Amino acid sequence: MTLTNSPSQSKWMIPLLGYLVSFGPLSIDMYLPSLPTIANDLGTSQVTIQYTITAFLFGMAIGMLFFGPMSDLMGRKKLLLIGTASYVVSSIGCALVNDGESLILLRFLQSLGAASAGVLARALVRDLFPLDKAAGILSNMHIISMGVMLLSPILGAYIVTWLNWRWIFYFLSALSFISLVAIFLIIQEPEKTNTNTTSLKGYLSVYADCLAHKKVGFYLLANGFAFGGMFAFIAASAFVYIDYFEFSETTYAIVFSSNVSMVIAATFINKALVKHFSVLTALKSTSSLSLAASWLIIVTAVFISNSSIMFIFVTMLYISVTGAIGANSLACLFDLMPSRAGTMAGLLVSIQFIIGGIVSYVTSLIFDGTSSSLLVVMGICGCLSYLFHRLSQR
Incomplete structure (x- = not known):
């Protein structure tokens, strides 16, 4: 009401x-x-x-x-x-x-x-x-x-x-x-x-019913690992930029904000993509771009990890499509279970933070102060995200 x-x-x-x-x-x-x-x-x-x-x-x-x-x-x-x-x-x-x-x-x-x-x-x-x-x-x-x-x-x-x-x-x-x-x-x-008379037990059963659907799990994991790479960046990027590349706090903040600008730009591009094609096509495109960024990240980690310019480029490319992947994944979940739209939204964001927390914890364990250790985690997350995206289409 x-x-x-x-x-x-x-x-x-x-x-x-x-x-x-x-x-x-x-x-x-x-x-x-x-x-x-x-x-x-x-x-x-x-x-x-x-x-x-x-x-x-x-x-x-x-x-x-x-x-x-x-x-x-x-x-x-x-x-x-x-x-x-x-x-x-x-x-x-x-x-x-x-x-x-x-x-x-x-x-x-x-x-x-x-x-x-x-x-x-x-x-x-x-x-x-x-x-x-x-x-x-x-x-x-x-x-x-x-x-x-x-x-x-x-x-x-x-x-x-x-x-x-x-x-x-x-x-x-x-x-x-x-x-x-x-x-x-x-x-x-x-x-x-x-709706206020629904019991807590009822809500938990709704979550369980949604998670029982195999495709739901794959969509959640695909989105979660895409954001997991971004949360790895959030956990360690300040130490890479400020201690390893010797950027000032202000310069780091400007570079970090540029990532947000790229997310906004990619979101507008994704909006145009969805208008002319299906949401599933848009998800395939953004997931493929994320995979390409992940391979570039791994190449950078192995061969040119001491280049701050390359570090900025590959991480910005990866992060830019995370918002679009999240929006497209949620739209696919809405199409899959339209009667559970609210639950799907809650699950998507919650799993996103859970995987982000796990990945940031792993990042803190293996981070050695260099850019390579962070890039490897981001690259693996991107590859896992694409894998689960492909599984969701089977």
Whole structure:
């Protein structure tokens, strides 16, 4: 049942929901330029600091599977306030830590709050707006999220250069506190509908039914490993660029943001591709390009790993198509099980973060400070992604 908001609420509703969706990427991208500095300041290893990314990714996966069904049972606003408040507190805790192990734990707690914001903001679009406006609103929220992803690494680099890495988390806590107040003042609790009476056990059985379909699993794994390579890059790229290639934090942030620009560009190209051909054709094309990038990555790792230009080129080519692969995979899942669209979306993102967490953990174990070790992981992920894509078409 759609809830009617006052004009003042409607004016700020979409920007607020768009920012809530950005909690996850903002929490990762903003502090990436500071990873080497954090390791030195806390007197801990690069591996430990990389675990903070792994913990965050696992927390996002767990939170997304948990908060969606629970909000149907308990209500959106209450859980959103709890999740955002926990994000505020854990962000302050991240700023005050004195060792890497504490940062890992607090980043996990922070990710649960970020997951609640991301899931419940999307669910509120369904609750608060008519169906014919929902797609446009979600698109606007995505634009806001991508804008945040573009700016956050650069902002984080300036903060760590002129202030201190701890101020990144103070900044995140301040923004999330403002969001907490805005949620309380702007968002009204949607009226409950019949879906709110569904039990948690019922939701778990729906997940099980979807995963029992073999093609669903292959699509999820193909998308998950494509993003796994990107999360490997996120986990180790700061150390490669700043310590190995000796880039400044600001230069690294600009290069990282360029990857996001390429994702946006590839998404627009994919949109045109889908308009003229089928979604399956678009998925084949983007998966093939990802495979080509993966082989280039492996060649670079073996023969020219000391070239920063080649490193930038091959990783940017790989990362550019991840968004398109995700969109095409989800569209294929919708076509496969149209009555389970919400569950398919939740599974896709959750498996994406689970595989991302596993790959980032493996990356932290084998990363030796050079570009080769990172490139090998990305190349393997790309090849596995293409393999599962091919299996999904059998």
